[in-house]
Amino acid sequence: MINVLAYDLGTTGVKTCLFSIGDRVKRIDSVSANYKLHIMPGGGAEQDPEDWWDAIVSTTRKIAERNPEEVELLSGISFCAQMQSLVLVDEDARPVHRSLNYMDQRARAQMNKVIGGFPTFAGLNLFKAATCLRRTGVVPASVKDPVWKYHWVRENDPEAFSRAHKWLDVKESMIARMTGEFVMSRDSAFATMLLAKDTDKPAFDEVVMKKLGINADHMPTIVRSGDIVGKLRKEQAAELGLKAKIPVYAGGGDASLIGVGAGAVGVGETHVYMGTSGWVSTVTDKYTVDLTSMMAAIVGADPKTFNYFAELETAGKCLEWVRDHLALDEINVFLDQRHVAQGTNSAHASLYDYLSNVIAKAEPGSGGVLFAPWLHGNRSPFEDPLVRAAFFNISLESGKTEMLRAVVEGVCLHMRWFVEAHERNRHVTPSQRVRFVGGGALSDTTAQILADVLQRGVDVVDTPQDVGAVGAAILVATGMGLIESVEDADELITVEKSFEPNPDNKAVYDRQFHAFKGLYKANRKIYRILNSN
Numbered sequence: 001m002i003n004v005l006a007y008d009l010g011t012t013g014v015k016t017c018l019f020s021i022g023d024r025v026k027r028i029d030s031v032s033a034n035y036k037l038h039i040m041p042g043g044g045a046e047q048d049p050e051d052w053w054d055a056i057v058s059t060t061r062k063i064a065e066r067n068p069e070e071v072e073l074l075s076g077i078s079f080c081a082q083m084q085s086l087v088l089v090d091e092d093a094r095p096v097h098r099s100l101n102y103m104d105q106r107a108r109a110q111m112n113k114v115i116g117g118f119p120t121f122a123g124l125n126l127f128k129a130a131t132c133l134r135r136t137g138v139v140p141a142s143v144k145d146p147v148w149k150y151h152w153v154r155e156n157d158p159e160a161f162s163r164a165h166k167w168l169d170v171k172e173s174m175i176a177r178m179t180g181e182f183v184m185s186r187d188s189a190f191a192t193m194l195l196a197k198d199t200d201k202p203a204f205d206e207v208v209m210k211k212l213g214i215n216a217d218h219m220p221t222i223v224r225s226g227d228i229v230g231k232l233r234k235e236q237a238a239e240l241g242l243k244a245k246i247p248v249y250a251g252g253g254d255a256s257l258i259g260v261g262a263g264a265v266g267v268g269e270t271h272v273y274m275g276t277s278g279w280v281s282t283v284t285d286k287y288t289v290d291l292t293s294m295m296a297a298i299v300g301a302d303p304k305t306f307n308y309f310a311e312l313e314t315a316g317k318c319l320e321w322v323r324d325h326l327a328l329d330e331i332n333v334f335l336d337q338r339h340v341a342q343g344t345n346s347a348h349a350s351l352y353d354y355l356s357n358v359i360a361k362a363e364p365g366s367g368g369v370l371f372a373p374w375l376h377g378n379r380s381p382f383e384d385p386l387v388r389a390a391f392f393n394i395s396l397e398s399g400k401t402e403m404l405r406a407v408v409e410g411v412c413l414h415m416r417w418f419v420e421a422h423e424r425n426r427h428v429t430p431s432q433r434v435r436f437v438g439g440g441a442l443s444d445t446t447a448q449i450l451a452d453v454l455q456r457g458v459d460v461v462d463t464p465q466d467v468g469a470v471g472a473a474i475l476v477a478t479g480m481g482l483i484e485s486v487e488d489a490d491e492l493i494t495v496e497k498s499f500e501p502n503p504d505n506k507a508v509y510d511r512q513f514h515a516f517k518g519l520y521k522a523n524r525k526i527y528r529i530l531n532s533n
Contacts, residue, residue: 002075003028004476005063005242008468009052009081009170010254011037011101011276011317016059017469018067021477025470025492027463029067031059038098042533043105043377043385046098049087049173056174057239064241071242076476077178077232079251080258080468081171083191086149088164088218093176097160100149103313103376105385107148110155114148114213115140122291128211132193135205137287138296140193140212142383147193147212167192167218171251178248179230182220185250189222190299197287225252225301226479226486249475255281255309256300257471260486262435262461263493267305270422270430272415272450272458274440275465278315280418280430281307288427293381295421297428301475302486308428310380310418315411316440318373318389322407323355326400355404356445362405364452365508368393369402371410372519381421382520386531392519408446412453413509413516419454433457435495437464447497452505453513462494 001022008015013034020026035051038044064071084102089095119126124141132139140147146167154161166182169191176182186202189195194214196205202222209216223229228247237244251257254273259281264271270282284306289296297306314321370392377385391403422430434456440446441464451458461467474489483491 002477002480002482003070003073004473005060005071005074005077006469006472007056007077007079007081007171007174008254008466008472009079009174010468011082014052014055014059015466015469016056016063017466017473018063018070019470019473020070021473021482021492023492024494025473027466028070029063030466031062033059037101040106045101045103045105045376047085047101048098049095052170052174053177061241074242074246075480076228076247076249078249078472078476079171079174080254080261080472081169081251083169083188083253083255084144084146085170086146086153087168087170087173088153088161089166089168089173089176089182090163091165093173093180093182095173096163097153097157099170099173100146100153102144104149105143105377107152108143108385110151111140111143111148114151131211132208133289135197135208136193136195137197138190138193138289139291141291142294142379143385144379145193146191147214150214164218166220168220169253171253172220175229175248175250178232178236180233181230183223183229183250184220185225185252186222186303187225187253187256187299187301191253194219195222195299223250224303225250225256226475228479249472249479251472251475252301254468255279255298255307255311257475258437258468259283259307259471260301260474260489261467261470261493262437263490263495264435265302265487265489268429268431269435270419271435271437273438274315274411274436274446275438276315276317278312278411278415278438278440279310280415280422281309282422282428282430284308284428286427288425290421290425293421294383295380295425301471304487308422308425310421312373312411312414312418313377313379314373314375314389316438318371318375318407318411319355319440321375322404326403353443356443358401359405359408360445362401364449364505365512366402366406366409367398368395369398369406370512370516370519371403371406372516373407373410373414378520381417384520384524384527386527387520387524388527388531390519390523408449409453409512410516411440412446412450413513415450416453416513417517433459436460437467439465441465444497444499447499448502451499451501453509455501455506455509457501458499459495460497460499462496
């Protein structure tokens with residue numbers, strides 16, 4: 001039995017979890033804290049790493065105060081975090097500029113300058129794209145890729161850029177703060193699009209870095225996700241309320257570890273994640289890429305396999321938007337007409353529970369109403385930073401209940417689009433049962449809608465909102481020999497609930513899906529008129 005402290009650094013907040021691990025992963029305690037996502041003109045999305053650190057400090061101190069005996073016996077600290085942010089830090093591991101979040105899409109001009117030009121393929125210079133693909137297996141074809149954020153900072157804040165010592169991702173910046181070590185786990189290195197392919201020792205590719213104008217001195221040391229990269233320093237331990245010299249593990253990105261925490265670790269196993277963002281990921285033993293759908297098999301925590309990955313920028317964020325902007329007059333009062341401030345109705349423990357109850361009353365298909373969940377552009381299976389969300393086909397008969405359900409259905413329909421794209425790739429075979437995780441999986445209504453839309457069985461694990469932290473904790477268990485490898489993670493995971501597709505709803509969701517896929521193509525020119533600078 002070991003105790004592990006795991007941090008899940010998401011887009012809108014950190015979840016700090018204390019686990020004990022024996023024959024199962026057991027959560028002892030969990031504390032969350034939010035931080036800001038700064039949405040900037042022109043598609044910018046930034047976060048302050050100091051906010052991350054403050055959130056880590058406050059949540060860790062609460063965990064330590066409430067669980068002194070368990071914290072005293074900590075075997076390790078590990079991380080799961082959002083990926084593909086650009087965090088430039090100085091030699092003291094302090095940020096020189098706010099982090100450019102994975103959603104930031106301001107670097108179109110820099111991308112065109114570096115990798116554009118005739119002859120082109122998918123808008124990229126054919127020769128440069130071919131070099132990247134040959135040497136790294138991937139091409140930085142999205143304006144949201146960190147390479148272009150790097151160039152954006154260099155051109156728009158040269159003073160800050162001149163002070164940069166290393167290029168890190170989110171969790172790596174916190175690891176550097178804790179240990180003084182500048183590292184990247186292999187999956188984070190892959191996400192930079194600069195990791196050399198087919199090398200004995202992971203390394204950033206010098207040819208590609210030169211071709212794309214990256215200073216090699218800015219790149220950190222690459223380590224494995226299960227490696228101990230340093231010990232918690234005395235000053236930082238005092239801030240956190242912990243003892244010094246606790247081993248700090250490299251951890252992994254959310255795209256790598258959420259599947260581990262879900263127990264979807266075998267080849268061909270698929271998980272669906274709905275948090276702030278959302279995705280579908282299937283484990284494969286072969287590297288494969290589909291540029292036309294903006295999907296690729298990415299390096300994961302297990303070096304022997306890849307995660308074929310397709311991401312939606314705003315999934316649960318759509319429900320938050322609806323809560324804040326469409327349903328405020330509804331959710332301020334619970335079903336028994338008591339105001340929220342008067343206490344919680346036991347039948348509806350949260351506002352999301354209440355929304356789920358309302359959504360369950362609408363008919364499948366939402367009376368024909370569709371919702372396109374593209375609040376901040378889209379990446380897969382088409383990339384377009386100018387696309388936006390929309391309600392479609394509202395009639396006199398449509399009510400708020402149908403619109404709320406259409407939002408959840410829209411996210412699920414996009415997940416079905418991902419699964420369909422997975423099936424087109426001959427190297428990828430998504431499973432007929434999927435693991436469903438993230439905050440969205442807390443709602444039985446959403447889980448049943450997902451099963452009906454996908455026409456697949458859906459399994460929800462214990463504490464699905466904690467799976468990123470669970471995945472991070474499992475890396476410590478692997479490093480300490482409790483299990484042999486990440487492949488055995490499923491042995492530690494408990495499936496809490498299962499949902500079967502209702503065949504009576506297949507026809508309506510087949511119809512909705514066919515119409516949903518046509519929304520972007522039919523309105524692409526309109527998005528350009530409305531959202532081009």
